Structures are given as structure tokens and as C-alpha cells.
Amino acid sequence: MAAFAVMDIDADVWNEQVAKGYDESSAHMYAPEVLGPTVSFLESRAGRNPALEFAVGTGRVALPLSARGIRVAGIEKSEPMVRELGDKPGGDSVAVTIGDMTTARAPGTFGLVYLVYNSITCLLSQEEQVACFRNAATHLGPGGRFVIEVFVPELQRLPPGETARPFHIGDQHVGFDTYDLVNQQLVSHHYTIVDDRGSTFHSSHRYVWPSELDLMAQLAGLHLSERWAGWKEAPFTASSRSHVSVWQKPLDGPVSR
Numbered sequence: 413m414a415a416f417a418v419m420d421i422d423a424d425v426w427n428e429q430v431a432k433g434y435d436e437s438s439a440h441m442y443a444p445e446v447l448g449p450t451v452s453f454l455e456s457r458a459g460r461n462p463a464l465e466f467a468v469g470t471g472r473v474a475l476p477l478s479a480r481g482i483r484v485a486g487i488e489k490s491e492p493m494v495r496e497l498g499d500k501p502g503g504d505s506v507a508v509t510i511g512d513m514t515t516a517r518a519p520g521t522f523g524l525v526y527l528v529y530n531s532i533t534c535l536l537s538q539e540e541q542v543a544c545f546r547n548a549a550t551h552l553g554p555g556g557r558f559v560i561e562v563f564v565p566e567l568q569r570l571p572p573g574e575t576a577r578p579f580h581i582g583d584q585h586v587g588f589d590t591y592d593l594v595n596q597q598l599v600s601h602h603y604t605i606v607d608d609r610g611s612t613f614h615s616s617h618r619y620v621w622p623s624e625l626d627l628m629a630q631l632a633g634l635h636l637s638e639r640w641a642g643w644k645e646a647p648f649t650a651s652s653r654s655h656v657s658v659w660q661k662p663l664d665g666p667v668s669r
């Protein structure tokens with residue numbers, strides 16, 4: 413019988429222990445076929461301008477983007493995650509502002525602000541998600557772009573009357589989401605066993621529709637310029653499970669805040 417290390421659902425998710433294991437537990441997001449197109453897409457949208465990653469984490473995307481010659485900065489709330497970034501080769505090339513992406517200000521003006529790997533859903537209220545768009549717009553110069561990668565809510569896959577949906581069932585890992593349909597919230601639950609040692613990980617999210625994100629962009633003075641099913645620019649369709657969207661700041665004219 414495996415011994416389980418149990419994590420409280422309300423605990424601070426991005427703590428020291430999670431930060432240390434983040435790259436290993438997100439190994440699939442480091443796969444060249446995932447990370448390569450991500451970085452190429454962002455590089456092309458940045459042009460020659462500096463880029464800012466909201467929720468930069470351990471630098472999964474920021475470091476390879478910086479290695480392509482783009483000046484990259486970050487905003488991140490978790491100090492343990494930032495320490496992991498700083499300890500990596502090239503880590504000192506990414507200037508990180510510790511703070512909340514809804515309010516923190518990184519020095520400078522950027523041609524690209526990006527927020528990937530579903531991290532907009534870490535903001536658990538509509539107010540915070542709107543504030544995040546406004547903060548992105550504040551950092552952008554004229555014509556600058558805000559790019560988000562996020563899943564499409566999977567409510568079509570939730571049978572009527574049910575509140576839980578498994579997303580992975582394996583020998584060493586079981587993962588499922590539980591939904592609060594009234595408050596537009598979900599909790600992802602992970603149960604993992606490695607070498608007879610078990611651990612749990614829970615993260616809370618506010619799922620959000622593409623159309624709602626477009627309205628948030630509008631409130632921040634941005635307009636939708638691209639929407640794809642992924643980084644390889646496949647068309648976004650009714651069956652797409654996630655999207656990469658780009659909103660742009662006007663080249664001139666006032667921006668509502």
C-alpha cells in the first residue's frame with residue numbers, strides 16, 4: 413500500500429515543493445513538438461520588440477524565447493518558481509518582477525505580452541481576469557499583442573447531472589476535474605504514485621469561454637486579431653479543445669482602461 417502525501421485544496425499551490433518538481437511533472441510541455449511551435453509563434457508575434465510573460469513560472473517558455481534573441485521579462489507571483497528560473501542557464505537574462513499579474517508593473521513597454529498553459533484560469537474571479545487584460549494592455553505599446561493559450565471549457569463532455577470528469581486514468585496517475593457550474597469554477601485533482609509513494613495535487617481554476625475573453629479584451633481596449641486551435645495555427649473549430657488567441661492594441665487612438 414502506497415503512503416500518500418496529501419495536499420490541502422486551499423493550500424498555496426505554487427510552493428517550494430511544487431516548484432522543485434514542476435519541470436519534471438510538466439515534462440510533456442517541454443517536448444520539442446510542444447515547445448518548439450510555442451516559441452516560434454511568440455517569436456514571430458514579438459517581431460523585434462521585447463516580450464513580457466505573465467506567470468512566467470520556471471521559464472519553460474521565456475528561456476528558449478530569450479535564447480532566440482528576444483528580450484524577455486516576466487511577472488510571477490511565486491518566489492519558489494522564480495528561484496528555479498534563476499538557477500537555470502540563461503536565467504539571469506529574464507528580468508522577473510515578483511507580483512500579481514493583475515496589478516504588478518514590469519519596467520518598460522512591450523510589443524508582446526503572453527500568458528500560456530491555461531494560466532489565465534489561475535485567476536479565480538471575472539474581476540481578476542478583466543484586471544489581467546487591463547494590465548496586459550498597460551504594458552503594450554501601440555500595435556502590441558496579448559497572446560493567451562487556454563483550454564475551451566469541456567462542459568459538452570460532462571454528462572447531465574454529473575460534476576466530475578476524468579481527464580487521465582493511468583497506472584501511476586489518475587486525474588479528474590470537478591465542476592461548480594453555478595460559479596464557473598473547477599478543481600483539477602491529481603493522484604500520483606511513483607516508487608510506491610503517493611502524492612496528491614489540487615489546483616483551482618475559473619474556466620472561461622473565448623467569447624468572454626474577447627469581451628475582457630474589449631474592456632481593455634484590445635481587439636481580436638487571431639484565434640487558432642494551437643501554436644501550429646490549425647483552424648479553431650467547434651471541436652477544438654484549446655485555443656491560442658491574439659488581441660491587439662490599436663496603432664493609434666485612446667485606449668479605455
Ligand SMILES: C[S@@+](CC[C@H](N)C(=O)[O-])C[C@H]1O[C@@H](n2cnc3c(N)ncnc32)[C@H](O)[C@@H]1O
Pocket residue numbers: 426466467468469470471472473487488489490493511512513514528529531534535
Ligand atoms: C501552469 S504554471 C505556468 C508557468 C509557465 N508559464 C509555463 O508555461 O510553464 C502557472 C504559473 O502561474 C503563476 N501564477 C498563478 N497566479 C498568478 C498571479 N495572480 N500572478 C502571477 N503569477 C501567477 C503560478 O505561480 C505558476 O508559476
